[in-house]
Amino acid sequence: MGPCRHPRSRARDEGLPGLSETRSQLTLDNAFGFLDSHVIADQVFHPALVSNANGQTMLKTILDELKRSRNFVFSVAFIAPSAVALLKQSLLDYRGTGTIITSTYLGFNSPAAFRELLNLDGVDVFVYPDSAAGFHAKGYIFEQESSTTAIVGSSNLTASALLKNQEWNLRFSALPDGDIVQQLKCAVQAHLDASTPLTRRWIDEYALTWAPQPPPLQGSTWVESTGDALPMGLIVPNSMQVEALSEIQALRDAGESRAVVISATGTGKTILSALDVRAYAPKRMLFVVHREQILDRAIDEFKRVLSAPASDFGKFVGSKKELDRRYVFASIQSLSRPENLREIEPDAFDYVLIDEVHRAGAASYRTLIDYLEPAFLLGMTATPERTDEFNVFELFDFNVPYEIRLQKALEADMLAPFHYYGVTDYVKADGEVIDQVADLSRLVASERVDHLVSTIETYGHAGVPVKGLIFCSKNAEAAELSQILNQRDVHGQRLRTLALSGKHSVEERELAVQMLERGELDYIATVDIFNEGIDIPSVNQVVMLRQTLSSIVFTQQLGRGLRKAAGKDHLVVIDFIGNYDNNYLIPIALFGDSTLNKDSIRKKIIDAQEAGAIAGLSSVNFDAISREKIFASLATTTLDSMSNLKKAFVDLKNRLGRSPLLMDFARFDTVDPTVIATKQKNYWRFLDKVGATDAPAGAFEDAVLTFLSVELLNGKRPHELLLLDKLLLHPVGVTVEDYQTALGVSGLDNDQATLNSVLAVLSLTFFTKAEAAKYGAVPVVSLDDGAYRLSEKFAMAWGADPVFQMHVRDVVDTGLYLARHRYKWSGELEVGQRYSRKDVCRLLNWQSNQQSTIYGYKVDYFSNSCPIFVTYHKGPDVSESTKYEDEFLNPSTLTWYTRSRRTLASGEVKAIVENQLPLHVFAKKDDAEGTDFYYLGRAKSQDARQTKMSGETGPDVVSMTLGLASPIESSLYEYFAASVAAIQGPVSMG
Known part of the structure; x- marks a missing residue:
């Protein structure tokens, strides 16, 4: 290829729409960013340093740019499957064209990463050869209608680089004729000219020679899922476990003899308890579980921690009664039998451990606990809250030395990150949603199974073999679905599935789990037998094909895939969302929000869409229809009922x-x-x-x-x-x-x-x-x-x-x-927070509460302020004379109308038009949100004009644009702008 030439005056010759407006906006934004921060600008195209600090992550910036661009090019050396998962929903929603250029440099990119890239619809992927000069590019280019934005710096396309690493990336924008735009195009073209299109055959050939990179060394230790293992085999506690062990010991030092540890599923409760046993060094220990199949795994983990001979470990279950061992592992079913309990002296064990102790309200547990007299009793559970009036905490004298719930565990990197995708369940051509309220024949109808398989292909793992659980609404559905899926292909491979129910024996369940872990099964379909008490670390996909009836059960089923395991990059969760009144339970479970405050939950959904991630490196994504189903469910439920409170x-x-x-x-x-x-x-x-x-x-x-x-x-x-x-x-x-x-x-x-x-x-x-x-x-x-x-x-x-x-x-x-x-300790209005009209009167220092006479806005000369309240979607009962057509033009600008029967000469209008006093803009999506509005910030009025409501015959009204001091977050902008049709019902998918 010859030298890259710069085309001249393309923008002027082609007459790009909106170029003049963009030129003006970009000129001010660049002046603000590069020359003088006091310049008044929209700050849409302003240059910014993106360093993963103060909430401005690389992921959030990329997602924002995708929402406003028509074409993108990513040229990055290193790509990880988890990063593709973070971007997947946004790329699926993307309506433009996209190109990704990456490399084989240093062998970082795995075949799994390439397969995930190849699975992205509408994205062209090219591979820069390793034989050429070292490919170390890290550039992201987005082309808008009349401008180009680029992000260039240090971030590769990995989850850590997008979210938590200390990175330096410069985001900047230019007009089509700008020299930097031409330079970027030349650089992209040079990469494309040297690259090869990604194909399945290329990946297969690459996989033959690719070798995984060794994990980075951490001194003399390497991190396991539950603790640090020294090379000689001794397990030492990680930082969280050090804290927990210290608190448990402090409690014992204070003379307490009982404690309960609350630890999310997958965070290593068994290892933690074994570490405490090692520290306590009891003469004899009893470990109690509610399921026999847990015993062997618990014994294995205790052996690793205690480094004791096998002869020290015994079982008390079924026909095995090895009570003479130092460490005895028993099932509650065996222990609670009177004839068996009589064989044990009350003080035979000085340390007793009870797993899943939230079950201790049962008579069998109470009998055991009342009988035994250990020096120390430790209970472990992920879910201490009960619905049967039993108080787990009272049983342990209200001693809780250590508690780590799901969100904290994810932030502490104790669990595998998950990527949740809420997708619409199958919708017939007539708009009927086929979900679990349908009869069995429709639940397993060919069209719904097609939808399931297509969704799994889109959102599921493409780069590694799937090891998944499918949670169904009924056992009959699980059995029938398994048979049908065994006749379907995903990514060109015939599915291998098995259905399990409570009717299957322990041996049958164990065999199925072993087959899944060995890669002989792709999915196990079930209803609820895997909610708790089962450990399958290799599970990398959870499919929820049933209604969420309980946030606790949802979290339990999600937790089946959160354990870390070798070769497991992340967990994929695919949740099929139907027309359920209790869809609001989904965000409650995902965000661990127990506030019973709708505003809090709604804001968490919006914030998650904005940030692109939640705790740690996990993410929560809803397709457009599912998201509106969640909001609609939230709007109609009564969270703060007396029964809930x-x-x-x-x-x-x-x-x-x-x-x-x-x-x-x-x-x-x-x-x-x-x-x-x-x-x-x-x-x-x-x-x-x-x-x-x-x-x-x-x-x-x-x-x-x-x-x-x-x-x-x-x-x-x-x-x-x-x-x-x-x-x-x-x-x-x-x-x-x-x-x-x-x-x-x-x-x-x-x-x-x-x-x-x-x-x-x-x-x-x-x-x-x-x-x-x-x-x-x-x-x-x-x-x-x-x-x-x-x-x-x-x-x-x-x-x-x-x-x-x-x-x-x-x-x-x-x-x-x-x-x-919750607030910033200022007493001033905070952008993004919600306020009622009365709150605004108080915080703006009005002389009195005038909420009943604000009518959308009010000029208050006493406080020298004017709040403007916008309800974005007007209800059907709003009259045409008051159905103002307020509308966001972009995240920084809102078209706004005064009250009817107002002219440019009206006193209050004149004060607003001439910006005689500060304008404060508040907005809510619709009246279903209640009385509070999001504060969008200060604004300036511009381009005021006299017009009429409802066409030429309506009353006089003044229209103007309100330019916000800073653009609102893109997810909040989308939340307001979501179509009324999406709120009212699903769109046909067939």
């Missing part, structure tokens, strides 16, 4: 051994304190409702607690809480100067407008008469002679009733905690 209350009470305070809910990250506190107006009322208090609050105390809970507990502004905190400690009063100083020291605004607002709230003058009456009609705080003081009536109630004191203190402490941990 009471269960959460009982769960935490069982954990603590006492009635929890609101602060306990916050510290243990369970139910959102604001949800449980305001369900009955205040928490004292809730306790009375569930029979957990001796007497209800008095009328005044009840009113005050309602005020504190409804208005201040959320922590959106800490100012009032800080003043109350100081006054409760200094009842004689706090001077204005001291309070101002305290605010300043805390980093909070302490100007006069804010002080006036705080006093208006605490004196109740901020509220309407009806609200003030509901809150007791008596100020909580007054200002006299330059000092704030508690009102006389409040002070008397505080001094007279210790229960009232406790509840007030609890609300104040919890509110301050939320202000620090």
